[in-house]
Amino acid sequence: MIDAAYTAWRTDALAGVSTVLIADSNESVHALNQRARADLILDGTVNARREVALEGDARAGVGDTIITRKNDRRLRTPRGWVRNGDRWIVTDIRNDGSLTARRADSRGTVILPADYVSDHVDLGYAVTAFRAQGITTDTSHVLVDPSTTRENLYVAMTRGRHANLVYVATDRPDDNHTTPHPADDPDATARSVLYRVLQHVGAELSAHETITAEHETWGSVGQLAAEYETIAQAAQHDRFATLIRNSGLTPEEAEDTIHSDAFGALTAELRQAEANHHNIDALMPRMVAARGFGDADDIASVLHHRLARATDRPAGSGRTRKAPRLIAGLIPEATGPMSAEMRKALKERRELIQQRAEAVLDQALAERQEWVLALGDTPAEPRAAAAWKRRARTVAAYRDRYGITTRNPLGPAPDTDAQKIDAARAKAALARLRDLAGVEGNDDLSRTVRREVASRAL
Structure with missing residues (x-):
């Protein structure tokens, strides 16, 4: 499959089409880059008589496509600056080891100093799925094998404007995981590998199934939430980029914001604001x-801070305030216009997250785990019982997302800002749980047991 992907990529490149190869491993990327460069030297596209050393053991000459690996605002182009993930065409090699390059997708040029070239530049014919984020080409050629994750596949398959082609390898060992991947199968076909990567057959959870070790690795809320947020970022990128361009920023400020490392965090905050029912189309120009x-050193970071302060609570007040749109009580839903494929992928992840939270809670209840006993008894009244279980699922999802195994329902203090937000939601759910359990007419002994369990947990 690697030959088929490379041949198709080279056909596009020779036709003048903007194209990229995407693979999961650094080894495959390195091999593809070296192969591409060798062919381009042979056909005269790349001049290898004067070369400069890049990161690792790679080298580049005039005509080579390179990729920059580090943001540097000091390296300016007419309409921006050098960013991590930008691709360039080398136009000149200098005696001091520096080089001149123009953007692969525009006319902007830059001089990259020798130390930047040697430390932060690599060949750019092939990239990993992680590095492909932010790249847009006419076509992409994506290598998939049993180690490919759904998250990486969806990122890779959204890089091409006109075509995204996948090449499935069935005979490559998976050296990147210490436990079996759901796609491992000695009798696998290309179709079965791709289907399993897309669907993770065997990792879907039922509320009545035991959560196996494989589920723990590949079906956790942490894994599924990461996939959901990655897909959501890709699905909403163009819409949020348009929002930024129409927000009142200058064209240069808007492009700096969109290409900032903080743009991902800003889009996540925009998604959260929408989940809290804020009108971001009206709000962003005000911000x-x-x-x-x-x-400001980074406009995206400033906007993120302003937006977070303005939208930390749901819109409205009193009876007009709506509950936020959260998956399992934690993860903001991605809404708004997007492709049917992206919407379907997000729906699948949403359902899996909800199933997983349900299964974690059901197992804890069946095993009478101490953390779930600390939540109090399930109310007998049906509506109160449904509300109790909904909030208990939020606590279960929080524990599963952050790998919490303590007797305390919420575990230790959160480390990151993102976890602090989720912890606040789980804490609110926990408080409501205990209120719901407390309204029941349980006997004194039951209340004493709950207090003792809660005391040990804390």
């Missing part, structure tokens, strides 16, 4: 107009 950005 921009609130104050200038003359002293």
